[in-house]
Ligand SMILES: CCC(=O)Oc1c(C)cccc1C(=O)O
């Protein structure tokens with residue numbers, strides 16, 4: 001037996017076929033990608049519907065991962081590679097820690113689990129219950145959202161409660177938009193598989209899914225760490241306004257610089273506006289079109 005870097009194929013959650021970076025060892029193919037410029041790898045595992053992590057490697061005998069119960073594994077692996085490439089190609093960031101850390105994803109976590117999360121060390125995806133969600137790794141914006149939680153943790157470290165927590169959530173939604181520029185919706189590919197056209201959240205119209213889109217609508221609550229998935233609508237709308245006024249490329253450069261240079265664990269929405277303006281000034285100059293676009297984007301959501 002020998003080891004080899006191989007290229008397999010797989011069928012994703014939505015039934016789409018895609019190429020996979022796999023690895024052959026002793027008669028078995030693994031969802032184990034050694035092709036990136038990392039010190040680590042991108043590896044995908046399964047919890048087999050139990051809840052012990054990281055679970056066992058996702059494997060296949062012929063490098064064609066086309067079984068129904070492999071679809072979540074296929075997309076977690078494929079989209080993790082897409083997200084790695086986005087951060088490396090756009091900002092020259094080498095994985096979430098910028099030191100080439102291994103990206104581990106575990107799918108089939110729990111039973112009918114309508115959730116996805118970064119647990120501080122790896123990504124974890126439920127299969128959904130088939131009504132609220134289908135397998136949550138089935139959409140790039142979910143995978144991009146989760147890996148961005150890891151990037152935020154290693155950079156600004158925004159505390160996951162109150163305004164800094166809502167900002168943490170918004171950074172993940174916003175970078176998901178930068179990666180997946182087809183619309184301003186989050187989770188639409190995996191949310192309510194029996195209902196077309198809906199989404200978990202909307203950055204263009206947060207109120208459509210029960211989120212405020214202005215500081216006047218900030219929700220003071222103790223649930224959900226102070227409403228982090230509700231109040232994220234306000235910075236999400238500011239991000240949408242920013243992209244609409246200055247375009248995706250300038251916006252993503254400003255957001256990345258804010259995240260890595262200016263934001264800190266207790267930054268609130270007002271500090272976020274200041275961080276974005278400082279970044280725009282650094283990159284394009286105060287009074288530039290980009291600077292003015294950022295200023296109005298945040299003023300419109302009532303954050304000054
Ligand atoms: C877009 C991905 C997302 O929001 O995942 C979560 C879900 C589905 C439930 C609870 C928390 C999260 C999260 O990652 O914040």
Ligand SMILES: [Ca+2]
Nearest residue numbers: 191192193195
């Ligand atoms: Ca749906």
Ligand SMILES: [Zn+2]
Nearest residue numbers: 145149169172
């Ligand atoms: Zn999140």
